[in-house]
Amino acid sequence: LFQAKVSSSSGALQLRVHPTVLLQIIDFYERRPENQLQVIGTLLGSSDSKGQVTATNCFSVPHSESEDSAAIDIEFQRAMFELHRKANPGESIVGWFSTGSSIRAPSVLIHDYYSRECRRPVHMLVNAEVDDSRPRMQFRAFVSTTFGVPGKTKGTMFVPIELRNEAYDDEAAACRVMQSGRNNIKRAVSLLDDVGNVRSAARNLSRMLEQVIAYVDSVLTDQQKADPQLGRSLAQLVNTVPKLDKETFDDMVNSSTKDLLMLSYLTTMIRTHLDFNEKLIAM
Amino acid sequence: MSYSHHRRPYQHGHGYGYGHGHGHGHGGYGGGGSHSQQPQPSAASVAAAAAAAASAPAIDDEDASSVQQVVMEGLVVLKIAKHFHEEQMSGNRIVQGLLFGLVQDTRLEITNCFPFPRQSDDEEAANSGFGIVPVAEFDAAKYQLDIQKNFRQLNADYLTVGWYQSSAGAEFLTKEFVESQFHYQVGVLDAVALVYNPLKTSRGQLEFRAFRLSPALVKLMSDEDNVNQQRMKELMVNQANLVQELPVIIRNSHLANVLLAELEDSVASNAFSGLSLAMGSQLERQMKSLSTGCEVILQESSKYLNYQRSYKKYEKALQDQKMKIVYENQQRAQRGEEPLSEDAIDKSKLPKIGNPPVALDPVLVSAQLHQFTSELLETVGQSYGKLMLAEGIQFN
Numbered sequence: 001l002f003q004a005k006v007s008s009s010s011g012a013l014q015l016r017v018h019p020t021v022l023l024q025i026i027d028f029y030e031r032r033p034e035n036q037l038q039v040i041g042t043l044l045g046s047s048d049s050k051g052q053v054t055a056t057n058c059f060s061v062p063h064s065e066s067e068d069s070a071a072i073d074i075e076f077q078r079a080m081f082e083l084h085r086k087a088n089p090g091e092s093i094v095g096w097f098s099t100g101s102s103i104r105a106p107s108v109l110i111h112d113y114y115s116r117e118c119r120r121p122v123h124m125l126v127n128a129e130v131d132d133s134r135p136r137m138q139f140r141a142f143v144s145t146t147f148g149v150p151g152k153t154k155g156t157m158f159v160p161i162e163l164r165n166e167a168y169d170d171e172a173a174a175c176r177v178m179q180s181g182r183n184n185i186k187r188a189v190s191l192l193d194d195v196g197n198v199r200s201a202a203r204n205l206s207r208m209l210e211q212v213i214a215y216v217d218s219v220l221t222d223q224q225k226a227d228p229q230l231g232r233s234l235a236q237l238v239n240t241v242p243k244l245d246k247e248t249f250d251d252m253v254n255s256s257t258k259d260l261l262m263l264s265y266l267t268t269m270i271r272t273h274l275d276f277n278e279k280l281i282a283m
Numbered sequence: 284m285s286y287s288h289h290r291r292p293y294q295h296g297h298g299y300g301y302g303h304g305h306g307h308g309h310g311g312y313g314g315g316g317s318h319s320q321q322p323q324p325s326a327a328s329v330a331a332a333a334a335a336a337a338s339a340p341a342i343d344d345e346d347a348s349s350v351q352q353v354v355m356e357g358l359v360v361l362k363i364a365k366h367f368h369e370e371q372m373s374g375n376r377i378v379q380g381l382l383f384g385l386v387q388d389t390r391l392e393i394t395n396c397f398p399f400p401r402q403s404d405d406e407e408a409a410n411s412g413f414g415i416v417p418v419a420e421f422d423a424a425k426y427q428l429d430i431q432k433n434f435r436q437l438n439a440d441y442l443t444v445g446w447y448q449s450s451a452g453a454e455f456l457t458k459e460f461v462e463s464q465f466h467y468q469v470g471v472l473d474a475v476a477l478v479y480n481p482l483k484t485s486r487g488q489l490e491f492r493a494f495r496l497s498p499a500l501v502k503l504m505s506d507e508d509n510v511n512q513q514r515m516k517e518l519m520v521n522q523a524n525l526v527q528e529l530p531v532i533i534r535n536s537h538l539a540n541v542l543l544a545e546l547e548d549s550v551a552s553n554a555f556s557g558l559s560l561a562m563g564s565q566l567e568r569q570m571k572s573l574s575t576g577c578e579v580i581l582q583e584s585s586k587y588l589n590y591q592r593s594y595k596k597y598e599k600a601l602q603d604q605k606m607k608i609v610y611e612n613q614q615r616a617q618r619g620e621e622p623l624s625e626d627a628i629d630k631s632k633l634p635k636i637g638n639p640p641v642a643l644d645p646v647l648v649s650a651q652l653h654q655f656t657s658e659l660l661e662t663v664g665q666s667y668g669k670l671m672l673a674e675g676i677q678f679n
Contacts, residue, residue, distance in 0.1 A: 165549035
């Protein structure tokens, strides 16, 4: 792979991708027409003057490609972009994506088309082909730059740029919840209720505490060498636990408990009244 | 082996869904509020509710949908979360959109979704930015058709299976919500309303709830002129069986799970934000919604009482008039004259009765209050659990 230093003139320096985009690309890829190996599509998002491009949404565009030619459904691309713009006027075209393991010859043609749709499009390559020998998905981003002798033959070169994953808090929380699905034989993620959520968080917490305790014990018994950095963060952690004497803490817990009990009493009462009211009306 | 499946290419058969439903203002009275969980949102309770409804008179079995569970794809989860997040940044607290998918046996699979357009700025000003109102020139049916046409080209499922709305608690259960869902359910029998709770998501807990109107309520709403107390009693519509909640699970394809595993390190969120002890503001907001709801129901019942009182007056006056005619007729019979018919009653002399109060409103409010109470109880339970946890940590 040809590595080049990207000059500021070539536009984007970094692509930030949201999980919504990646998950959609996977979906498009799974739904591609039977005889087609790859899907391509438009990336929507925003870009700033510092060369940072953020992709927050995408849609796939029907296309066909051969060794050295490519045809994409421009009509569809336009119509779909219109729809997306109605839904969210803040998003504009920032580039395009393709699945596959490497940049193919027709990519230049498609990139050409997107250069007309937006300034300095970013190309994202998603390698979704996963198997035992290559178990990880790969995401890469490129910008194009021209090279060659001035006034003579010119060529287009795809220069890799940095790709980072980014997410809104909501997206990140959703991703975290959904990650539990991969250990489930039915791939099902059930949504926990309030108490279940506390329970699972507490379980995680105790597991992590056990890990820390195991580490501290192994250092104390000289089975493992102490890591000063780890020690410092442990000390910091211990210091964040507020020091309360038993009475203050008990007071706090008691008053909170009283509040909660009163609340649940009131709520249950309202509920009983409601049921009563309805029975009366229905009589 | 390679994980590259082709999933259900085309789903022919169902026509395009009903194009209505966009843009109902958020007419709820609950100011803030939070989230909730039905007492037992299990499949069993839903089935029981369906069975109870089916046994009610005048309800045919064909009216009931076979759907008992909602399966969402992760894609839909993320798209809705993203939609809300972006709209929230521009000041919109309620977002809505269409759901697409397919029905398989007793499962409703939601495989894609698409947001409804943002409301324009003029209307936002006119409505003080509360909720989404229909955009004047916006053609919801055409918009939906366009999406469906495009989805079809991409081999995506394009059957409309309902709609989604964000709601920071139980306050979604309004008249607009019920009416909108009614239209979807008339269009597509299996349509559901998916309610997303962004407030909980911000605390690291994902909540999606799926609702359908009960067959009894659909029956009641189908003949518009006839929504009265009598008919409601006949169909046994009450707050407990107004809507049915369906259990929701999320399912991702193998490839999507690989992707999620890939993102585990780079897309991180605080897994313990749900353990925060500071629940005061939330409880306060829930209490506020609850007390507003109580006020509304008080108003509704006093309206009902007033109506009953004036109706009794009317009845009495009517009876008096009838007695008069009967008396008169007796005299006329003695005199050998034609008897008067009951039409001779001068209606204008009778005391006025107003329009009967809408029978469905108090039931709706009380159903909403029920949601509020269960949500509050759950928050209380959660807070209590957290207190115990804190106590345990502090002294061990």
